[in-house]
Amino acid sequence: MAVTGHRYYPNVVKFLHTADWQLGKLPYYLSDEARARFSAARIEAVGVIAELAAQEQCDFVVVCGDVFDSNHVDRQVLVRSLAKMGANPDIRFYLLPGNHDPLDASSIFRSPTFSEHGSDNVTVLDGNGPVQAAPGVELVAAPWTDNRPLTDLVDDACKGLEPADELRVVCGHGAVDSMWPEGSNPAQISLDRLEERIESGAIHYVALGDRHSTTDVGDTGRVWYSGAPEPTDFDEADPGNVLVVDLDSDGVQVARRRVGTWRYEQQDWELGTSLDVDALAAWLESPANKERSIIRASLRGQVSVAQKARLDQLFDHYTDLLGGLEIRDTDGGLAAVPDDADLDDFGVSGYAREALSDLSEMAQYGEQAEIAQDALALLYRLTRAPA
Amino acid sequence: MRLHRVRLCNYRGVTGCEVELPARGITVIEGPNEIGKTSIPExxxxxxxxxxSSGHRQVKSAQPVGRDVGPEVEIEMSTGEYRFTYRKRWLRRSETVLSVVSPRHEQLTGRAAHERVEAILDETLDGDLWRALRIEQGAELWLPGFDVPSLVAALDQAASGDDATDEDDDLWIRICEEHERYWTATGRPKRDRSAQQARVETARSRVLELEGQLSSIDRDTTEVGRLATEERRLAMTQTQCKQQANExxxxxxxxxxxxxxxERLAAANEAAALNRDRIASEQQRxxxxxxxxxxxxxxxxDLEIRAEQSAPALAAAIKQVEDATAALEASRADLSTAEDEQRRAHDDRDHHRNxxxxxxxxxxxxxxxxxxxxLQQADTVLESVKIDDGLLEQIEEAHLAVVSTEAAVASVDTTASRDLTIDINGEEIVLEAGEVQHTVVDEDVLLVVPDTAEIQVRAGTGSxxxxxxxxxxxxxxxxxxAAAGVADQAEARQATEQRKAAERQRREALETIARDLRDLTxxxxxxxxxGLTRRINRYADERPEDPPLPPDFETAKQVAAARARTVEEKRADCDNCIQATESASGALHEExxxxxxxxxxxxxxxxxxxQAxxxxxxxxxxxxxxxxxxxLAQAEKNARDALESLADAKAELSAADPESLQVRLQNAQNAAQRASDDLQANKQTQNDLRIRLxxxxxxxxxxRHDEANGEFLHLEREHQRTQARAEAALLLHKTFSRRRQEARQRYSAPFKQRIEQLGRIVFNPSFSVDIDQNLRIARRTLDGDTLWIDQLSAGALEQLAVLCRLACASIVSPDGGAPxxxxDALGWSDPNRLERMGAAIAAAGEDCQVIILTCTPGRYAHIGNATTIRLPIDA
Incomplete structure (x- = not known):
């Protein structure tokens, strides 16, 4: 992607813009095994980003906030991620504290382990004045110093900046007011003021973090959310990217590069027929990299006991196959009520048939409907279990 | 299942025996004891x-004693769609041979044959029914429940018309097993579910603990931020306070x-005042x-004037003292004279008193x-006179006794008419004229008057x-x-009087001595x-004659009293003189x-x-x-000037309000110090918190929290799923149990009906039974009397045992059943009952295969349609 913009100064810089690594994140809905792989993938992404930066001949990498999922992640996460960055000494990493890892008294960036194992190519943007990231390139950082700022930190960091010879890259983290206009958060980043400063030539690129989907903010083409390199939740539109930014005094080129290996997907399903169940089965089968896919299916409707039994089999199967599978009810949930064909399908007679009818009736409504549905599913399974 | 033929060979005591059995109806196999009837079912x-290949005890016991041969059994039977011949020999030349003739021919031997027959029987034969329908010889009477699949299926079919399947019973077992996975027999959750719940709670506690620790860190972090802000404020406050303090x-x-x-002016003022005061003081001095x-x-x-005025008074006082002293001397001389005269008078009075x-x-x-x-005289008398009043009384009594005895004895009184001498019993007695001689005649008395007469007085016999x-x-x-020292009674009286007088004299003498001696000796x-006598004499010798001694004591006493009064008067005069002298001396001393x-x-x-x-x-x-x-005038002026200067300076100082200024200054310094202390404490706290963080x-x-939370949610979901499965299993079990129970009640009707149908043949038309849920006869009613099954006689119980088996067999027979x-049952039945039982067995035997083994041929003679097979004695 090439974006034309204002051309100011003859300086040139190429850097990699990323954010929201959230190293150490452990989704509760995953199994132990999947959580371990999920966490490891995020650390692996650091190495991939370093290699990409080297490959793209980037001068440096800016990580715009939420490098760590918390200031209190396991030491293993910290030392492994530092090792990944240290393994590429030619690439300088500038790490911006965000709301997940604010530069407060318990900041991980001030921890003894970070001090001991952080390599020379890693710099924490602590906001104490502009940082010379490359010749003629200045980083203006707006780190979070606590997790409840009461002002626009980016605007605070840019105050007093006048047009200069250097290229200025602003590193910030948080929500831009234009994207959440109804928000009342005083810490929201003012896009207007950023664009004014861009217009005035005081700053030249704004590298943002916090939004996990890659997003071009505003009209200047110089304000970007890089998105998270690995997805973290179902509601992210375009995660798994980093941005390679080619900035000079004439303009900026921003190119997204995909690095993510995990995938979140969710879909609402209304089930009523065997075709619906078939479609759901096909959807569950669709992810190419199943062990790194986290799927959420929200179900509603009414199925027969046989269909419910098939669904249960499907869910059991894909729970084992996928990285994560979450089945939830929506809009009243999914009811499993036997139809006439079901009743015949049970293959029972005599008193068993009468009991089956009782359960079917209970499954229609009432306080015990859900239990009765479960009982029918159990009965269905028992009638089919091998002797 | 139907048995068509049974053959035993070398089986216990049976060398060889083969029995053909009709597929339907009653077969009575008769034979004497130990001929092998019981060996057939065994x-x-x-x-x-x-x-x-089995060496089981039962197998070994089947081997004939003393013969080296193996027991052998062969049967021909049909079950389900199968008909086959099956033979086994054990212990010697063991073999198993199976020949299936339908539905398709099969010929198997050994284990394959055994397993094939097992499979066929599993497929076609209700094992429970097979066991329930047998009554073994000598076994304890047993009234089984007929809750066996075949009867249940048959009854279900009879009740509902549906085909009850074995699958339904399998399903019930699976439902029970599923129920038992989650619930105990008493309906409580199983232990592993409780353990799962405990694991969830433990995981939840772990999450909460870690959340607490994270919250603690958040609080510390927030506190550090707050302290940092506070630090800046304190630094500013400290600066402001210091600046204010400096100003x-x-x-x-x-x-x-x-x-x-x-202070300087005050000192000058003070010096001026001192100087003024010093000069003023000098002037004053x-x-x-x-x-x-x-x-x-x-x-x-003034003193000299007073000295001149006091000289005459002193001279008068001296004169007064001299006069008083002279009067006192004269008074004392008079008193001395009076006192001498008084002493003389007193001595005279004492002299007279002495x-x-x-x-x-x-x-x-x-x-x-x-x-x-x-006293001495009285004591002498008292010593010589021994008689007293008592002794006197005894003497008088003795005297009286003498007189009395003498009065009783004859006596002779001889009165002298002249002076004469007489002889009485040889004693010469001189009598004056008129004197009477009294002689007691206690013995013969010879009285001789000389020359006059001899008088012989004879004493009597009582004398x-x-x-x-x-x-x-x-x-x-x-x-x-003699004891009283007297001669006779009169002397005794006299002596007594003398003693009394002596005693009286002695008492009076003692009283006199006591009265006059008093406490003296x-x-x-x-x-x-x-002593007094010597004093009297000496005073008389020594006293001067003048004045003369008063004549008596009373006079002397009066003189002494008069002299005493004179002395008192003189002493009073003397005292007055002494007082006057002392008064004059005091006045003189004062002057x-x-x-x-x-x-x-x-x-x-x-x-x-x-000196002044x-x-x-x-x-x-x-x-x-x-x-x-x-x-002094100059010093006073200087002091006034200094005072005015001091007042001016004080006014200036007062205008500056040094007290308030001092308070404000102290406060500003304290505030600066406090800000400094707070700042120090703030930094220390921050430092501590940062170290802890x-x-x-x-x-x-x-x-760790995320991991624990993941584990907790996983366990909780798993627990919820388990709970849901448990609830589902419970509901399923309850529903099926209820319906199954209801069905049982319906099933029992045909079974009950069939038993009653047969029972009425045996007992009478009033016969009926109650069937429990296990399809067992619970009670029998006959002629209106209902008895629990264990209240029945052995005979009735045995008859019911046969009837319920026949009823069951006849119901399940259309689907195969079992023989x-x-x-050899019905040993307890009387002939009448045996006859009726025969009819009942005959009625039941129309629908099923009944095989009766008996050593008592007549016992089953009443079964009209039975086929009788008599085992040969040499079988």
């Missing part, structure tokens, strides 16, 4: 259950200068000297001496006794008189008399003291006047009075 069991300090310094000036001199001069003059006392004492002494003599009494009385009388009394003090004061005053005059002269020689007055931050608490095998 051999069937061995064949169907024990492999040919106030400068003001304070300026005020201090004013204060110093005030000078005036005091002058005044002192004037005062002393005037005082001396004389009286000597006289009295001498009289007492004489009375005492006389009384002692009388001797009387004479003895008289003699005894006389002896007693004489003994008493005779010697003391005598000594006092002698002399006044005189002395006045002289001393005059001397002192004179000295003081001289010297002081005034000395002071004036140093500074004149006028010099002092001019210096640094340490806690390394623990990876968020990761009813009765090994």
């Amino acid at each position: 051999g069937l069991d061995l064949l169907l259950t024990k492999m040919d 106030l300090s400068e003001q304070w310094n300026a005020t201090e200068q004013v204060r110093n000036e005030v 000078r005036q005091e000297l002058i005044d002192e001199l004037d005062s002393r001069t005037e005082e001396l003059s 004389r009286i006392e000597v006289k009295q004492l001498s009289e007492r002494h004489e009375r005492v001496v006389e009384a002692e003599q009388k 001797q006794s009387l004479a003895a009494q008289r003699h005894q009385a006389q002896q007693e009388f004489r003994r008493l008189c 005779v010697d003391v009394l005598r000594g006092k008399i002698e 002399q003291l006044k005189e002395s003090r006045l002289a001393g004061r005059i001397e002192e005053s004179r000295n003081a006047k001289q 005059a010297a002081s005034v002269a000395s002071a004036r020689s140093q500074r004149t009075d006028s010099t002092i007055a001019s210096e 640094s340490l806690r931050g390394e623990e990876g608490l968020r990761t 009813v095998i009765i090994d």
Whole structure:
């Protein structure tokens, strides 16, 4: 992607813009095994980003906030991620504290382990004045110093900046007011003021973090959310990217590069027929990299006991196959009520048939409907279990 | 299942036996004991259950004793769609041979044959039914429940018309197993579910604990941020306070200068005032000297005047003392004379009193001496006279006894008409004229009057006794008189009177001695008399004659009293003179003291006047009075000037308000110090918190929390799923259990009906039974009497046992069922019942295969349609 913009100064810089690594994140809905792989993938992404930066001949990498999922992640996460960055000494990493890892008294960036194992190519943007990231390139950082700022930190960091010879890259983290206009958060980043400063030539690129989907903010083409390199939740539109930014005094080129290996997907399903169940089965089968896919299916409707039994089999199967599978009810949930064909399908007679009818009736409504549905599913399974 | 043929060979005592059985109806196999009837069902069991290689006890017991051959059993049977011949031999040349003839031919041997038959039977035969339909010989009467699949299926079919399947029973078992996975027999959750719940709670606690630790870190972090903000504020406050303190300090310094000036002026003022006061004081002292001199001069003059005025009073006092002293001397001389006369009078009075006392004492002494003599005399009498009133009385009584005895004895009184001498019993007695001689005649008495007559008086016969009494009385009388020291009664009376007089005299003498001696002895009394006598005599010798001794004691006493009164009067005069002398001496002493003090004061005053005059002269020689007055005027002016300057300076100091300024300065300094302290504490707290955070931050608490939370949610979901499955299993089990129970109640109707149908043949039309849920006969009703099954007689119980098996077999027979095998039952039944049982067995046997083994041929003779097979004796 090439974006034309204002051309100011003859300086040139190429850097990699990323954010929201959230190293150490452990989704509760995953199994132990999947959580371990999920966490490891995020650390692996650091190495991939370093290699990409080297490959793209980037001068440096800016990580715009939420490098760590918390200031209190396991030491293993910290030392492994530092090792990944240290393994590429030619690439300088500038790490911006965000709301997940604010530069407060318990900041991980001030921890003894970070001090001991952080390599020379890693710099924490602590906001104490502009940082010379490359010749003629200045980083203006707006780190979070606590997790409840009461002002626009980016605007605070840019105050007093006048047009200069250097290229200025602003590193910030948080929500831009234009994207959440109804928000009342005083810490929201003012896009207007950023664009004014861009217009005035005081700053030249704004590298943002916090939004996990890659997003071009505003009209200047110089304000970007890089998105998270690995997805973290179902509601992210375009995660798994980093941005390679080619900035000079004439303009900026921003190119997204995909690095993510995990995938979140969710879909609402209304089930009523065997075709619906078939479609759901096909959807569950669709992810190419199943062990790194986290799927959420929200179900509603009414199925027969046989269909419910098939669904249960499907869910059991894909729970084992996928990285994560979450089945939830929506809009009243999914009811499993036997139809006439079901009743015949049970293959029972005599008193068993009468009991089956009782359960079917209970499954229609009432306080015990859900239990009765479960009982029918159990009965269905028992009638089919091998002797 | 139907048995068509059974063959035993070398089976226990049976060398060879083969029985053909009809597929339907009743077969009675008769034979005497130990011919092998019971071996038939036993051999069937061995064949169907024990492999040919088995060395089971049952197999070994089937081997004939003493023969080296193996027991062998062969049957031909049909079950389901299968018909086959099956043979086994054990222990010797073991073999198993199966020949299936339908539905398709199969020929198998060994284990394959055994397993094939097992499979066929599993497929086609209800094992429970097979066991339930048999009554074995000698076995305890047993009334089984017929809750067996075949009967249940048949009853279900009869009840509902549906085909009840084995799958339904399998399903029920699976439902029960599923239920038992989650619930105990008493309906409580199983232990593993409780353990799962506990694991969830433990995981939840772990999450909460970690959340607490993270919250603690968040609080510390927030606190550090707050402290950092506070630190900046405190630093600003500290700066402001210091600046304010400096400004106030400068003001304070300026005020201090004013204060110093005030102090200096105050000192100058004080010095001026002191100087003024010093000169004023000097002037005052000078005036005091002058005044002192004037005062002393005037005082001396006054004293000298008073000295002149007091001289006549002193002379008068001296004269008064001299007069009083002379009067006192005269009074004392008079008193001395009066006292001498009084002493003489007293001595005279005492002299007379001594004389009286000597006289009295001498009289007492004489009375005492006389009384002692009388006492001695009385004691002498008392010692010589032994008789007393008691002894006197005894003597008088003895005398009376003598007189009495003498009166009883004859006596002779001889009265002399002249003086004569007579002889009585040879004793010569002289009598004067008129004298009477009394002679007692206690024995013969010879009275001779010389020359006149001899008179013989003869004593009577009682005289001797009387004479003895008289003699005894006389002896007693004489003994008493001798004891009293008297001759006779009269003398005794006289002696008694003499003793009484002596005693009276003695008492009087003792009283006199006691009265006159009082507390003295005779010697003391005598000594006092002698002493007083010597004093009297000496006073008489020594006393001058003049004045003359008063004639008696009373006169002497009156003289002494008069002399005493004179002395009192003289002493009173003397006391008055002493008082007057003392008063005059006191007045003189007072005047002399006044005189002395006045002289001393005059001397002192004179000295003081001289000293004051010297002081005034000395002071004036140093500074004149006028010099002092001019210096005082100048000093007073200087003091006023200094006071005015001091007031001005104080006004300036007061305007500066140093107290408020000092308070403000102190407050500003304190505030600066407090801000400094707070700042220090703030930094220390921040430092502590940062150290703690640094340490806690390394623990990876968020990761541990997320892991724990994941585990908790996983466990909770798993627990919820388990709970849901448990609830589902419970509901499923309850629903099926209820429906199954209802079905059972419906099933039992045809079974009950069939039993009652057969039972009415045996008992009577009133016969009915109650069937429990396990399809077992619970109660029997006959002729309106209902009895529990265990209340029935052995015979009735045995009959019901046969009937319920027949009923069951006849119901399940259309679907195959199994043969009813009765090994010699009905031994408890009477002939009437046997007949009726025969009819009932015959009725049931139309629908099923009944095999009866008996050694009592007549017992089953009433089964009309039975086929009888008699086992040969040599079988």
